[in-house]
Amino acid sequence: MTNLTLAMLAFVGVHVFIAGTGLRGALVRAMGENPYRGVFSVLALGTLIWVGLAYRVAPVVPVWTPPSALRWLTLLLVAVGVWMIVASIRSRNPASPGHEDRLTAPDAARSVVALTRHPFMWGVVFWSIGHLLARGDQAAMILFGGFGVLAILGSLSQDRKGRAKHGDNWNAFAARTSFVPGLALIAGRATLRLSDIGWRSPLVALIIFVILIAAHPWVFSVSPLPS
Numbered sequence: 001m002t003n004l005t006l007a008m009l010a011f012v013g014v015h016v017f018i019a020g021t022g023l024r025g026a027l028v029r030a031m032g033e034n035p036y037r038g039v040f041s042v043l044a045l046g047t048l049i050w051v052g053l054a055y056r057v058a059p060v061v062p063v064w065t066p067p068s069a070l071r072w073l074t075l076l077l078v079a080v081g082v083w084m085i086v087a088s089i090r091s092r093n094p095a096s097p098g099h100e101d102r103l104t105a106p107d108a109a110r111s112v113v114a115l116t117r118h119p120f121m122w123g124v125v126f127w128s129i130g131h132l133l134a135r136g137d138q139a140a141m142i143l144f145g146g147f148g149v150l151a152i153l154g155s156l157s158q159d160r161k162g163r164a165k166h167g168d169n170w171n172a173f174a175a176r177t178s179f180v181p182g183l184a185l186i187a188g189r190a191t192l193r194l195s196d197i198g199w200r201s202p203l204v205a206l207i208i209f210v211i212l213i214a215a216h217p218w219v220f221s222v223s224p225l226p227s
Contacts, residue, residue: 001058001059001061001138001139001142003054003057003058004051004054004055004058004139004142004143005142006054007047007050007051007053007054007055008051008054008142008143008146010047010050011044011047011048011050011051011146011150012146012149012150012153014040014043014044014047015044015150015153015154016150016153016157018040018043019040019157020153020154020157024036027039051143051146055139055143058138058139058142059139060137060139061137061138061139062136062137063136063137063138063141064136065136066133066134066135066136068226068227069226070133070134071133071134071224071225071226072226073130073133074130074131074133074134074224075130075213075224075225076130077126077127077129077130077133078126078127078130078131078209078212078224079205079206079209080123080126081122081123081124081125081126081127081130082123082127082205082208082209082212083112083123083201083202083205084112084115084116084119084120084122084123084126085119085120085123085124085127085205086201086204086205086208087111087112087119087197087201087205088112088119088120088123089120090200090201090204091111091112091113091119093112093113093117093119094108094113094117094173095113095117095118095158095159095162095173095177096120100162100165100166103166103169103170103172103173104169104172104173108173108176109173109176109177109184109190110193110196111192111196111197111198112197112201113177114177114184114185114190114191114192114196115181115182115184115185115190115192116177116178116179116180116181116182116184117173117174117177117178117179118154118155118158118179121151121152121154121155121158122151122155122181124147124148124150124151125148125151125152127144127147128144128145128147128148128151129144129148131144132144132145132148134224155179159174159179162174175189176189176190177189177190178190212224213225
């Protein structure tokens, strides 16, 4: 279990303490943007592979026994998470790198961004929580808990960077959206319409979700369906 813990700490640490702090700027100034991205990608991929290998050989140490009925909730959370990730990739979210020019656009807070300005990260969080509900062993808690924590920290880092870089434009965008999914909708600061969601993202997400369910027993040796 120590190996998995160290691997997850390394994976989270690379993202939090390098990409999420002023160290990133210092490294970019020292080596250039593209070399930095190359080195960071190698570190991120290397630590992710370490996590995967460590998880495969980690002992199964039960902590609690999840009721089988919770798997239905797991399926729902994972399905929502997959949709949020797909919709985030297909959207031009001003909170995502490369789309900051849309911060002041009238439709900047539409579709999945109306739900949260960090849909990709929260998709990972829902995926993580779903698996934590279905698994009750230490290794799963370290793995999925680590991914969930990293997604939350990554969202907070995006907010901090956006506020520092774009000032009032970011604050205005943040006022029309919410960090926690649904809060802007409840407060009436955002509107989520079916026409904004469309059918492509839900369809792609459904296809991916079905593939994940079908492949799960063969890839991970565990059926995600309630017994």
